[in-house]
Amino acid sequence: MMNRNVAPEARGITFTGSTLDRADQLRVHPERLSVAWADTRARVVRLDGLDPLPDDEGMLATGPIEPGARLADHALLGLQEDGVPLFIALHVEKKPHEPPVFPPKVWQIVPHLRPDQAALYAGARSLVDWHDRHQFCACCGSPTHPVKAGWSRQCGTCGAEHFPRTDPVVIMLAEYEDKVLIARGARFPPGRFSALAGFVEPGETIEEAVRRELWEETGIRTGRVDYLFSQPWPFPSQLMIACTAQALDCALTLDLEEVAEAMWVSREEVRAALAEAPDARFQPPTPVAVAHHMLRHWLGE
């Protein structure tokens, strides 16, 4: 039996629609894991640093398990639909000056990946990068080592177990009188606007985080919040939670350290921007980003 994971709600949102069975039961059964590792069909996903290496058909590069390679240095990503086990090496050769977030080169490669391969890449990149940045125990400072087929790390000294992070981020369009609020982040190029976003903090709900972020960054109060859809974002490992929020007023008071500009835009203005019309009022977010799909969804597309 395979894990049929293709989601009705996946509307072509990048990094969604994985067809891999994560086969979590293998992670905690060393003998079953060894069988997967010994499978002559098993493949190892290859990355270029943390970047994807796609072939002409949009598939991620893979290779056989090299002679002498050790299971302990790899994570089991899961089983393909044909049952072939997929692994990835946990050691990453980071390139000099590799930007930790928003690597522009990756944004150019990702649209050429087959959707299920982009989803596979997202999980693999987040996992490998997490291992790279979590070699030591946050509790006691001692070295940790991968356990559970690369899905956690354990401290050799105090025994604490550490799991990969997934940081929930709310990203939202406030609505007011048939307009939505978009913003240009302090580090965005001129003209480029997107949805506002921020990390969910300990002790708050998704809806409370949406209201807090809109309040902090633009000074507007919001009532009802509706969840739209979500997206894994592997730079380094966010869960983007897309929402709309009903604004109770429209006067903006910007936090200029976070937001350079913000404006309410009409459906016509959003349509022109997405169509890249020469007289469009703003440049929309890249189709790789969930904000792009939020704007399309708002237009009813």
Place this chain on the structure above:
Amino acid sequence: MMNRNVAPEARGITFTGSTLDRADQLRVHPERLSVAWADTRARVVRLDGLDPLPDDEGMLATGPIEPGARLADHALLGLQEDGVPLFIALHVEKKPHEPPVFPPKVWQIVPHLRPDQAALYAGARSLVDWHDRHQFCACCGSPTHPVKAGWSRQCGTCGAEHFPRTDPVVIMLAEYEDKVLIARGARFPPGRFSALAGFVEPGETIEEAVRRELWEETGIRTGRVDYLFSQPWPFPSQLMIACTAQALDCALTLDLEEVAEAMWVSREEVRAALAEAPDARFQPPTPVAVAHHMLRHWLGE
């Protein structure tokens, strides 16, 4: 201007409905933070280890800033509606054998807290516990110190900045022919059932995580997934994301290491359980847990 954070969607779900303004702009402005610390009205929330200390009116115990106390040893939780700054000490005196999760004593105290105080407790507990378990840098193993008013830690050696964790967890009711699927976890007492749940992993959406967990733990396939509401869960720091999922079949194949029993229950059976009827088929989850509200929501309550 105050942060009006009381949420229309907060249907009495424990740990939601905070009225605190987190005042994030103070965290990064040392001089504004010092003004808050010097405010003679400022209060420090007191905990008993990691447990709440409520008074007879359901308020968390607070005290003044003690002479000699250092701002660097405290986190700014935020500003009350009357503008009073609330801090908490970052050093926690953990009690011997303090259970890291599911502390039964806390579950007994929390229902006696005023809802906004329970929400305040949730954020404070998660934050303090995170500091306690993250004294060292995961990148290089060196000691870290609190920065940004206790909302992050920085490594004195490599400079890496670490933020408090919030781990997204999906919790779901699968529906099939007007019944929902509930389960008894392998460590639950006999008779006690709840909704299935699991951590969202890197590289998957909320909906994909719901389908994967149901598949892994009960062997059922699901189609449409709908988000219901969310809850912060401070044992130690989860974001519970409640969903329903439409099951495509009802035959169960349990992962017995995770799930001792699972069953499809009718509205009548859920109603009897929530009413604690003597002949009820199962004991429902505690009202503190979001699963309780998911069952009530399913009944249309």
